Amino acid sequence: MPSEIKIDTDYITLGQFLKIAEVIQTGGMAKWFLGEHEVFINGEQDQRRGRKLREGDLVLIPEFGEFTITR
Incomplete structure (x- = not known):
């Protein structure tokens, strides 16, 4: 079962x-992390740190877990 990440805006x-x-410690680590690890959003690989995630999106990071965006 995916962990839920609750947001209170339209997107993050x-x-x-x-x-x-809590996959990374600081925002500055995002570029490095995305260059070193595969991240799948709704089944498609994406490495753009500016990618907008909205309610209902499913994020899979092998070795870190599966997450669902909720409001």
Whole structure:
């Protein structure tokens, strides 16, 4: 079962998500993390830290887990 990441805005960026989900410690680590790890959003690989995540999106990071964006 995916972990839920609750947002109170229309969207968050992938970089913000990584920090909120406690996958990285600081926002500055996002570029490095995305260059070193595969990230799948709704089944498609995406490495753009500015990618907008909205309610209902499913984020899979192998070795870190599966997350659902909720409001």
